[in-house]
Amino acid sequence: xxxxxxxxxxxxxxxxxxQAELAKKYKVSEKTIYNRSSKENWKDQKGKIRxxxxxxxxxxxxxxxxxxxxxxxxxxxDTLDALMDLAARVKKNPLLLFDEKGSLKNAESLTKAxxxxxxxxxxxxGMKNIDQKFAAKKWKEEQKLxxxxxxxxxxxxxxxxxxxxxxxxxxxxxxxxxxxxx
Numbered sequence: 001x002x003x004x005x006x007x008x009x010x011x012x013x014x015x016x017x018x019q020a021e022l023a024k025k026y027k028v029s030e031k032t033i034y035n036r037s038s039k040e041n042w043k044d045q046k047g048k049i050r051x052x053x054x055x056x057x058x059x060x061x062x063x064x065x066x067x068x069x070x071x072x073x074x075x076x077x078d079t080l081d082a083l084m085d086l087a088a089r090v091k092k093n094p095l096l097l098f099d100e101k102g103s104l105k106n107a108e109s110l111t112k113a114x115x116x117x118x119x120x121x122x123x124x125x126g127m128k129n130i131d132q133k134f135a136a137k138k139w140k141e142e143q144k145l146x147x148x149x150x151x152x153x154x155x156x157x158x159x160x161x162x163x164x165x166x167x168x169x170x171x172x173x174x175x176x177x178x179x180x181x182x
Contacts, residue, residue, distance in 0.1 A: 003028055005036065012037065013046050072124045079117040086110070 008026055011017050019037065023030040037043070090096050097104055122128070128136065 003032075008033065009037075009040070009042060012042060013049060015046065069124070072120055076117065076120040076124060079113060079120060083113055083117065086113075 003026065008022050008028075012019060012022060017025075019033045020030055022028070023033050
């Protein structure tokens with residue numbers, strides 16, 4: 001019976017199986033597979049495949065980042081254009097900001113535009129908003145607690161599962177100076 005070298009080589013190059021496993025699978029000695037792989041430079045071929053895959057993945061990541069950056073810049077420009085247009089109209093007629101009762105009108109849409117601009121700026125520069133900061137802090141605390149629990153279990157020989165329940169604190173009003181630091 002002929003040895004299916006193409007199959008063996010292909011499986012090994014894919015990286016999901018060792019030469020020893022291939023030897024058992026195809027009922028060939030490890031030494032025979034080792035000799036064949038050395039003779040045909042399988043390691044070099046595997047290295048080249050890895051390099052090509054790495055280049056391809058890096059190119060896709062770079063492309064995705066560039067597309068995201070382009071979208072963020074466009075969103076930022078659109079938001080700034082809208083705010084500049086509003087500012088120019090208000091400069092010509094300040095009463096546009098107020099209704100008949102003297103209350104600020106369109107405050108909600110103005111606030112949303114400013115929030116969108118701020119969030120786009122955060123995204124553009126990779127800055128976290130308050131929710132993201134809280135989530136990251138919570139995750140770190142959970143990981144620390146899990147490590148401590150594991151150490152306690154290991155130290156005391158406890159088996160089974162332990163559950164940790166973390167209660168989120170009620171939201172506290174932000175101090176006046178906090179908004180400027182984000």
